[in-house]
Amino acid sequence: xxxxxxxxxxxxxxxxxxxxxxxxxxxxxxxxxxxxxxxxxxxxxxxxxxxxxxxxxxxxx
Numbered sequence: 001x002x003x004x005x006x007x008x009x010x011x012x013x014x015x016x017x018x019x020x021x022x023x024x025x026x027x028x029x030x031x032x033x034x035x036x037x038x039x040x041x042x043x044x045x046x047x048x049x050x051x052x053x054x055x056x057x058x059x060x061x
Contacts, residue, residue, distance in 0.1 A: 001035040016045075017060040024058075 008015045019027060024040060031038025044058040 001031055001037055005037060017058075019058050019060070021058070 005015050019040075028039055040060070042060050044060055047058050
């Protein structure tokens with residue numbers, strides 16, 4: 001993932017990640033060991049909270 005993000009940045013693209021709360025632990029489990037970005041220790045640019053506790057969506061910029 002880090003190489004993909006670096007390539008996008010180098011080519012003038014602005015990558016982002018849109019993820020729901022229930023996906024965060026799955027994402028961390030999958031990517032934390034192999035990616036500096038995979039542990040999601042970034043501060044979200046946007047957090048949208050819906051009506052339910054699982055309806056939070058995060059945008060990482």
